Amino acid sequence: xxxxxxxxxxxxxxxxxxxxxxxxxxxxxxxxxxxxxxxxxxxxxxxxxxxxxxxxxxxxxxxxxxxxxxxxxxxxxxxxxxxxxxxxxxxxxxxxxxxxxxxxxxxxxxxxxxxxxxxxxxxxxxxxxxxxxxxxxxxxxxxxxxxxxxxxxxxxxxxxxxxxxxxxxxxxxxxxxxxxxxxxxxxxxxxxxxxxxxxxxxxxxxxxxxxxxxxxxxxxxxxxxxxxxxxxxxxxxxxxxxxxxxxxxxxxxxxxxxxxxxxxxxxxxxxxxxxxxxxxxxxxxxxxxxxxxxxxxxxxxxxxxxxxxxxxxxxxxxxxxxxxxxxxxxxxxxxxxxxxxxxxxxxxxxxxxxxxxxxxxxxxxxxxxxxxxxxx
Amino acid sequence: xxxxxxxxxxxxxxxxxxxxxxxxxxxxxxxxxxxxxxxxxxxxxxxxxxxxxxxxxxxxxxxxxxxxxxxxxxxxxxxxxxxxxxxxxxxxxxxxxxxxxxxxxxxxxxxxxxxxxxxxxxxxxxxxxxxxxxxxxxxxxxxxxxxxxxxxxxxxxxxxxxxxxxxxxxxxxxxxxxxxxxxxxxxxxxxxxxxxxxxxxxxxxxxxxxxxxxxxxxxxxxxxxxxxxxxxxxxxxxxxxxxxxxxxxxxxxxxxxxxxxxxxxxxxxxxxxxxxxxxxxxxxxxxxxxxxxxxxxxxxxxxxxxxxxxxxxxxxxxxxxxxxxxxxxxxxxxxxxxxxxxxxxxxxxxxxxxxxxxxxxxxxxxx
Numbered sequence: 094x095x096x097x098x099x100x101x102x103x104x105x106x107x108x109x110x111x112x113x114x115x116x117x118x119x120x121x122x123x124x125x126x127x128x129x130x131x132x133x134x135x136x137x138x139x140x141x142x143x144x145x146x147x148x149x150x151x152x153x154x155x156x157x158x159x160x161x162x163x164x165x166x167x168x169x170x171x172x173x174x175x176x177x178x179x180x181x182x183x184x185x186x187x188x189x190x191x192x193x194x195x196x197x198x199x200x201x202x203x204x205x206x207x208x209x210x211x212x213x214x215x216x217x218x219x220x221x222x223x224x225x226x227x228x229x230x231x232x233x234x235x236x237x238x239x240x241x242x243x244x245x246x247x248x249x250x251x252x253x254x255x256x257x258x259x260x261x262x263x264x265x266x267x268x269x270x271x272x273x274x275x276x277x278x279x280x281x282x283x284x285x286x287x288x289x290x291x292x293x294x295x296x297x298x299x300x301x302x303x304x305x306x307x308x309x310x311x312x313x314x315x316x317x318x319x320x321x322x323x324x325x326x327x328x329x330x331x332x333x334x335x336x337x338x339x340x341x342x343x344x345x346x347x348x349x350x351x352x353x354x355x356x357x358x359x360x361x362x363x364x365x366x367x368x369x370x371x372x373x374x375x376x377x378x379x380x381x382x383x384x385x386x387x388x389x390x391x392x393x394x395x396x397x398x399x400x401x402x403x404x405x406x407x408x409x410x411x412x413x414x415x416x417x418x419x420x421x422x423x424x425x426x427x428x429x430x431x432x433x434x435x436x437x438x439x440x441x442x443x444x445x446x447x448x449x450x451x452x453x454x455x456x457x458x459x460x461x462x463x464x465x466x467x468x469x
Numbered sequence: 470x471x472x473x474x475x476x477x478x479x480x481x482x483x484x485x486x487x488x489x490x491x492x493x494x495x496x497x498x499x500x501x502x503x504x505x506x507x508x509x510x511x512x513x514x515x516x517x518x519x520x521x522x523x524x525x526x527x528x529x530x531x532x533x534x535x536x537x538x539x540x541x542x543x544x545x546x547x548x549x550x551x552x553x554x555x556x557x558x559x560x561x562x563x564x565x566x567x568x569x570x571x572x573x574x575x576x577x578x579x580x581x582x583x584x585x586x587x588x589x590x591x592x593x594x595x596x597x598x599x600x601x602x603x604x605x606x607x608x609x610x611x612x613x614x615x616x617x618x619x620x621x622x623x624x625x626x627x628x629x630x631x632x633x634x635x636x637x638x639x640x641x642x643x644x645x646x647x648x649x650x651x652x653x654x655x656x657x658x659x660x661x662x663x664x665x666x667x668x669x670x671x672x673x674x675x676x677x678x679x680x681x682x683x684x685x686x687x688x689x690x691x692x693x694x695x696x697x698x699x700x701x702x703x704x705x706x707x708x709x710x711x712x713x714x715x716x717x718x719x720x721x722x723x724x725x726x727x728x729x730x731x732x733x734x735x736x737x738x739x740x741x742x743x744x745x746x747x748x749x750x751x752x753x754x755x756x757x758x759x760x761x762x763x764x765x766x767x768x769x770x771x772x773x774x775x776x777x778x779x780x781x782x783x784x785x786x787x788x789x790x791x792x793x794x795x796x797x798x799x800x801x802x803x804x805x806x807x808x809x810x811x812x813x814x815x816x817x818x819x820x821x822x823x824x825x826x827x828x829x830x831x832x833x834x835x836x
Contacts, residue, residue: 154599154600155599320665330817331485397593397596398663399666399669400592401592402669404501
């Protein structure tokens with residue numbers, strides 16, 4: 094049961110503090126209402142992100158982006174959604190009908206579930222699980238099953254290649270991703286998302302610069318964004334796993350893709366950027382600003398970098414990110430044990446130097462280009 | 470326990486984002502690795518060679534525009550060169566200079582597109598391509614100023630060019646040519662030091678020198694493999710012997726070298742255009758050519774260094790107004806002969822990039 098995980102009995106934390114403490118119906122009523130709130134948050138967030146992405150990408154690519162539908166094209170995502178939803182739902186003749194139908198739901202639901210533990214402001218979350226970050230790591234890798242199902246059930250070769258790629262990629266990047274999070278957990282001594290935010294007197298991006306870089310790169314691979322967008326490498330395998338999807342099923346996959354980006358932005362904002370904490374502005378606004386900032390960074394990467402090949406993607410995870418994540422974990426552990434009384438700003442300085450040295454050293458040590466000499 | 474396995478055949482095309490038109494490659498895959506590739510041509514076949522035999526020499530210029538639609542000026546140049554050889558027509562000085570300027574601009578435009586599409590295929594989502602389009606747009610504006618067209622120019626005529634340049638053309642060209650090296654250098658700096666770009670292109674898709682020569686490959690693809698062969702130097706046509714320029718030559722023959730060749734050639738084209746602008750005489754732009762051209766019986770082959778390689782036209786005249794035989798040596802088509810050689814044993818992602826680095830135009834391959 095869910096309630097067995099909830100050991101924190103502080104009502105202000107357990108129930109959303111945005112709701113009155115004597116909210117009728119207690120826990121389950123809170124659950125019901127908060128699920129609706131989160132669902133609306135995700136849908137609106139995805140729409141906003143699609144709009145932001147198209148506009149910002151347009152600026153990067155010296156063009157304007159959508160600006161016809163509504164003021165500044167702001168309701169373009171609505172128009173897109175309506176267009177997608179009224180398309181005919183096609184199931185290929187030799188497809189596995191059941192899997193084809195289930196795949197979008199299995200991909201989307203875990204992504205939605207990530208938001209259950211993300212604190213929108215102090216204590217405002219569906220549940221403040223005491224294993225929050227572990228729950229996120231666990232649940233976020235489920236949606237890849239949906240993508241594999243979609244790739245297999247479509248009975249399409251491009252889709253199958255895409256599914257094969259994504260399984261290898263996501264499973265590999267789970268490891269550096271989880272290891273870099275453990276660095277944060279060592280600092281807080283707590284897995285709950287709300288406590289992680291509360292313990293960030295200095296944002297963890299400063300205390301854990303290497304961890305942040307590893308997490309950001311691995312997260313890009315997790316959500317299949319450039320330069321790890323092998324999943325839907327348009328110039329190679331056309332559209333990848335969703336090539337045979339149309340109508341509302343395609344809309345669900347599209348929603349999943351952006352909800353994952355939303356989730357990653359929210360997680361980075363929470364565990365590395367100090368979540369809802371910040372001066373002057375209301376906490377929820379700080380949270381949203383940090384999320385959008387992370388997302389714009391993701392768009393920046395997307396508009397700039399070419400794609401990596403599949404074997405290079407795997408090599409990068411195992412030979413570059415994994416050792417660095419382990420070293421980061423070791424250094425953080427040593428710092429937590431041996432230097433507990435040192436000023437945090439000194440540790441910030443140490444960690445930045447260590448990060449720069451490690452990355453420079455490791456990129457000399459392991460060159461992705463290889464030193465293979467070829468005779469002509 | 471053994472598993473029964475069988476090769477996995479994937480069709481890339483004829484509708485595929487990276488085939489530059491209607492081209493189809495049947496990949497036989499082992500996982501991600503390509504074991505065999507079978508190119509399938511002909512989806513864009515319009516029978517230009519046969520159609521051209523039904524029209525007279527001047528009318529045929531229009532067909533050459535529509536072969537490689539990204540390098541129309543160069544196609545015009547190759548064709549009129551062949552006709553001028555066939556009929557023994559002299560071209561006025563000023564027209565030659567105009568031709569050189571136009572074809573070199575066309576080369577820059579074509580190479581910009583090649584580099585842009587190559588990077589797009591590498592997965593840099595549209596951004597480099599749109600920057601390249603921005604620069605190409607200015608070249609199209611210049612062409613529009615000269616001949617009123619933006620894609621199929623039909624500017625060159627047998628024995629000259631169709632019209633003289635307007636007054637404002639040369640200042641506009643000078644402004645553009647002065648700004649271009651900075652743009653290319655800036656962009657090259659952004660890309661050439663990008664680790665992902667390097668690891669996707671270095672030592673991949675190596676075309677060996679012997680293979681390149683044996684398959685009759687030409688243009689930047691051949692030069693990237695280390696063969697110094699540029700028709701502008703090897704068999705100077707028009708007035709190319711008057712200009713001072715270098716022929717960039719690669720050393721490895723991989724995708725990166727082919728990419729570099731295009732960047733270097735743009736710089737060389739800029740040099741040629743600058744010299745041509747400085748030397749340009751005034752005078753006639755069209756020599757006296759009979760309205761109905763009846764070349765003497767015989768045959769002629771005119772070839773130029775088009776942006777994509779050697780483009781040749783072989784014409785046979787039977788003394789009538791129409792060519793008896795109109796044969797094209799298409800650079801794109803012949804460069805494609807090394808496709809299987811290059812693609813066997815690489816991964817799908819590399820195969821697409823190799824295809825992009827050869828730089829073909831399906832309008833010319835299928836004609």
